[in-house]
Every structure is written in structure tokens, then in C-alpha cells.
Amino acid sequence: MDDPYQILGVPKTASAEEIRKAYRRLAKQWHPDTNPDKPEAEARFKAISAANALLSDPEQRARFDRGEIDASGAERAPPGAYPGAGPGGGWREWAEAPQGARYQSRSYGFGGEGPGGSYEAEDFEDLLSRAFGTGARRGGPRRGADIQVALHVPFLDAVRGATRQVTLPDGRRINLTIPKGAQDGTVLRLAGQGMPGQGEGAPAGDILAVVEIEPHPLFRREGNDILLDLPVTLKEALLGAKVEVPTIEGPVTMTIPPYSSEGSRLRLRGRGIDGGHQIAVLHVVMPKGPEPALEEFLSGWTPRDGSNPRAGMHA
Amino acid sequence: MIRLEDLRGLVPEAPSAEVTVWIERRWLRAERAPDGAWVLTEMDVARVRLLTELRVTLEVTEEAMPVVLSLIDQLYDARRTVRALLGALEEQPDPVRQTVLAAARARSCAERGEA
Numbered sequence: 385m386d387d388p389y390q391i392l393g394v395p396k397t398a399s400a401e402e403i404r405k406a407y408r409r410l411a412k413q414w415h416p417d418t419n420p421d422k423p424e425a426e427a428r429f430k431a432i433s434a435a436n437a438l439l440s441d442p443e444q445r446a447r448f449d450r451g452e453i454d455a456s457g458a459e460r461a462p463p464g465a466y467p468g469a470g471p472g473g474g475w476r477e478w479a480e481a482p483q484g485a486r487y488q489s490r491s492y493g494f495g496g497e498g499p500g501g502s503y504e505a506e507d508f509e510d511l512l513s514r515a516f517g518t519g520a521r522r523g524g525p526r527r528g529a530d531i532q533v534a535l536h537v538p539f540l541d542a543v544r545g546a547t548r549q550v551t552l553p554d555g556r557r558i559n560l561t562i563p564k565g566a567q568d569g570t571v572l573r574l575a576g577q578g579m580p581g582q583g584e585g586a587p588a589g590d591i592l593a594v595v596e597i598e599p600h601p602l603f604r605r606e607g608n609d610i611l612l613d614l615p616v617t618l619k620e621a622l623l624g625a626k627v628e629v630p631t632i633e634g635p636v637t638m639t640i641p642p643y644s645s646e647g648s649r650l651r652l653r654g655r656g657i658d659g660g661h662q663i664a665v666l667h668v669v670m671p672k673g674p675e676p677a678l679e680e681f682l683s684g685w686t687p688r689d690g691s692n693p694r695a696g697m698h699a
Numbered sequence: 700m701i702r703l704e705d706l707r708g709l710v711p712e713a714p715s716a717e718v719t720v721w722i723e724r725r726w727l728r729a730e731r732a733p734d735g736a737w738v739l740t741e742m743d744v745a746r747v748r749l750l751t752e753l754r755v756t757l758e759v760t761e762e763a764m765p766v767v768l769s770l771i772d773q774l775y776d777a778r779r780t781v782r783a784l785l786g787a788l789e790e791q792p793d794p795v796r797q798t799v800l801a802a803a804r805a806r807s808c809a810e811r812g813e814a
Contacts, residue, residue: 475749478742479775480782486728486742489772 388435388448388455396449400440407436525586528579535560535572535593539600542566543610543632543657552577552591560593565608565657570595602630608660613667614650616640621668631655631662638664700738703729709744713751721750726768 389396392406410432412418419425438457439445447453478484535550545564551557560572571592578589604611610632620627624642628635631652638652648666655662671678706713721727722737727746729737739747749771753759759767788796 475745476775478745479772480778482779482783483742484775484779487746487772487775489769489776 386431386455388438391431391435392439394439398439400442403436403439407432407440411436525583526581527587528581528589530589530592531578532592532594534596535562536596536598537562537566538598539603539605540632542595542597543603543605550593558591562595566595566597568595568597603632605657606663608657610656610660610662612662612664614664615667615669616644617669618671621645621666629664632657640666644668700732700740701744702732703737703739706739706744706747710747710751712755713747714755717754718747721747724765726750726764 389398392398392403392410394402394406398406411429414425414429414432416426416429434456437444438448438455444453444457448455479487531552533550533552535548537546537548541548541562543565545566546562548560548562549557550560558574558577560574562572563570566572571594574591574593576588577591580586580588602612612629612631614627614629616625616627619625620640621644622642624644625640626637627640629638629652633655636652636655638650640650644650644666646666646668650664650666652662652664701709703715703718706718707715718727719737722729727739727743727750729739729743732738750768753764753767754761788799791799
């Protein structure tokens with residue numbers, strides 16, 4: 385079918401009114417009843433009606449102008465998609481069939497300087513071996529797939545190291561050694577414990593246990609250091625004290641120096657992981673109930689250090 | 700096997716002067732018959748139709764062709780891979796299919812930044 389604008393003899397910018405007028409004039413002129421002596425009139429009249437049907441519908445006209453549909457109203461196919469195109473058929477059917485690999489993407493001529501030229505074809509086998517471990521190639525012995533399991537480890541087991549028994553998806557139970565200081569996301573590989581290989585001499589895959597560390601109510605980890613929030617009373621913070629604090633290896637006695645501020649970080653040397661330290665972050669806790677003696681003292685107290693702690697705070 | 704001279708009957712609108720250039724650039728993977736003439740498979744004929752549509756109907760320039768062709772071929776590479784994976788998935792027991800589909804959906808949601 386030809387360009388509907390040409391058929392009606394109007395420009396692409398024609399208004400709806402111009403199109404309607406052109407259609408009425410041409411329809412009258414080419415109506416088969418008024419042209420019994422012209423056999424081509426009927427085809428002409430049909431073409432005029434079809435052109436008008438397309439262009440008088442604003443939505444269809446817009447789609448035609450954008451090239452989304454052709455003059456017969458059919459969706460315009462993307463390059464290569466023409467079903468039933470005779471011998472050889474449409475490109476899509478071939479390209480999507482397994483033999484389509486004959487035209488696998490590559491750089492075409494010009495030595496690869498074009499934007500498409502540097503593209504390295506990633507073939508299907510590359511993709512598979514990336515997804516299922518190296519050696520998942522077709523033909524010949526195939527290495528078994530790796531089994532990935534999530535291993536939930538209590539905080540202290542990860543810090544101190546531990547042996548845990550885990551049950552695999554296939555029901556086998558195995559012992560896993562969690563190394564001292566294991567971190568979130570550490571992968572423990574059990575070589576040869578994965579899916580069996582296929583074919584003669586094919587090695588089995590591995591078990592990959594991904595460590596997920598459960599949080600601890602007291603301790604946090606910062607590299608090889610262990611952080612602990614340590615509440616102290618107002619009196620302990622001001623006068624200093626010896627307090628018992630938990631560490632990953634059990635409780636130890638720690639000295640709080642006098643005049644320790646909120647948020648001070650006190651270090652327990654060597655009490656972390658592998659030469660790391662434990663760091664106690666002090667949190668000064670105010671007395672819960674009324675303390676008349678303290679109130680009375682503070683009312684009459686003029687600090688020697690009269691500096692303003694908010695000095696320099698300008699937004 | 701189809702010879703170049705048969706192509707005129709199969710794809711009349713193909714620019715016959717250009718076809719040998721397509722072969723040289725490997726846009727079209729014709730092979731040599733023992734007598735030295737170029738021969739095409741049925742798939743190659745479909746390729747000629749694609750190249751003709753690009754060069755004649757859509758008027759893609761010779762300079763733009765390598766990029767356009769590479770992109771089209773990459774698209775079909777990807778579609779073949781997806782088809783093969785879907786075909787393999789089809790053969791799996793239902794629980795496996797459901798697990799893989801759920802994981803794939805979760806992934807595509809995450810990539811679109813949805814919760």
C-alpha cells in the first residue's frame with residue numbers, strides 16, 4: 385500500500401479538516417458507481433477509503449508518522465523478522481535456532497576500531513562455565529557443579545574459630561572448620577564434596593560454604609578489634625574505678641581512669657583477634673532516681689574549668 | 700547449496716554487486732564450492748534478506764553496517780542463550796523450576812531498585 389498522504393494528495397502537516405475535505409472530494413470523484421467505465425476506479429476508491437481510515441484516526445495517524453505501523457495498519461517488524469519470506473525464510477527463525485551460532489556476533493571488518501568492533505563474543509559455553517564453575521564444557525568429562533550453602537555462625541565462633549556440623553541439601557552431614565577470625569562472606573571450600581562429575585575421570589565439584597555471622601548482643605567487630613559498649617556510673621567516670629568487663633575470652637578487670645568522658649575509647653591490649661585489641665566505649669549512666677546530696681552539691685558548685693563545652697558551635 | 704546466480708530468483712531486491720563485498724567482510728558466510736564459486740545455505744539466503752533490508756530498505760550506510768550488524772547479532776546471541784536456558788529449565792522438576800523463577804524474579808526486582 386502506498387503512502388496514505390500521497391493517495392489523498394495532502395501534505396504530512398495537513399489538518400484533520402483538510403484530510404476530511406480531500407477524502408470527500410476524491411471519494412466522490414472515484415466512487416465505482418459514478419465510474420462504471422473505469423475498471424481501476426474500484427481499487428482507487430478502496431485505497432482512498434483506507435488512507436482516510438488511517439489518517440482520520442489521530443492515534444493511528446500518529447503511530448504511522450512515528451513509523452510504528454505501515455500504511456495497512458500492521459505493526460512494522462524489527463529488522464530480520466519477516467515470517468514466511470519464502471525460501472530461506474525470515475532471519476529471526478534462523479538466528480534464534482541453535483544453528484544461529486553460525487552468525488555469532490563478532491566485529492565486522494575495519495579492524496575493530498568501530499564502537500561495535502571491540503566487542504568480544506561471549507559464547508554460550510563461557511556463560512555456562514561462569515555460572516556453574518570452570519570446566520562445565522560440553523563433550524568430554526564434566527566437572528561436577530559446586531554446591532553453595534549459607535553457614536550461619538555465632539559471633540564468638542567466628543571470632544575464636546570453631547568446628548560445626550552442617551547438613552548438606554542431599555542429607556550428608558559434614559564437619560566444617562571455621563577458621564579463627566572468619567569474616568562475613570568468608571567462603572569455606574570443601575574440595576571434591578560437591579556434585580559428582582559427569583563422564584570418566586571427571587572431578588566432583590566443591591562445597592562452598594558462605595559464612596554469615598550472627599550479631600552478638602555485646603560485641604561488635606572492627607577489623608581485628610572487638611568493640612564493646614561499656615556503661616559506667618557518673619561516679620566511676622569521674623573518680624575512676626576498676627570494673628570487670630567481658631571479653632571474647634572471658635571477663636577481665638579493667639581500670640577506668642578518673643575524669644573519663646562519655647564516648648572515651650579504652651583499649652584492652654591484645655584482647656581482640658590475632659593481635660587486635662578490645663576497645664571499650666564508655667557510656668556514662670546518670671543516676672536513675674533523685675540524688676538530693678548530688679543536687680545540693682552541684683547547686684553550690686562553681687567548676688574550676690569554666691569553659692563552655694559548646695564554644696565554637698556555629699551552624 | 701545455493702549459488703550466487705540463483706540468489707536473483709530468491710531475493711530479487713538484493714544488490715547483486717554488493718553481495719561479494721558482504722562475503723569478503725564476513726557479513727555473509729558463504730563458502731567456496733570445489734569449482735571456486737561461492738555457495739550459500741538456506742540460512743545464508745535468509746541472511747541476504749536481512750542485509751538487503753538493512754542496506755536497501757532502511758538505507759543503512761556501509762560505515763554504519765558493522766555496528767548495526769554486530770548489535771543485531773549480539774541480540775540474537777542473547778536470545779539463543781536465553782532460549783537454551785529456558786529450554787533446560789523446562790526439563791527440570793517443578794520445584795526446581797519454581798525456585799529458579801522466584802530467584803530470577805527477585806533479582807530483576809532488585810536490579811530495578813524495587814523492594
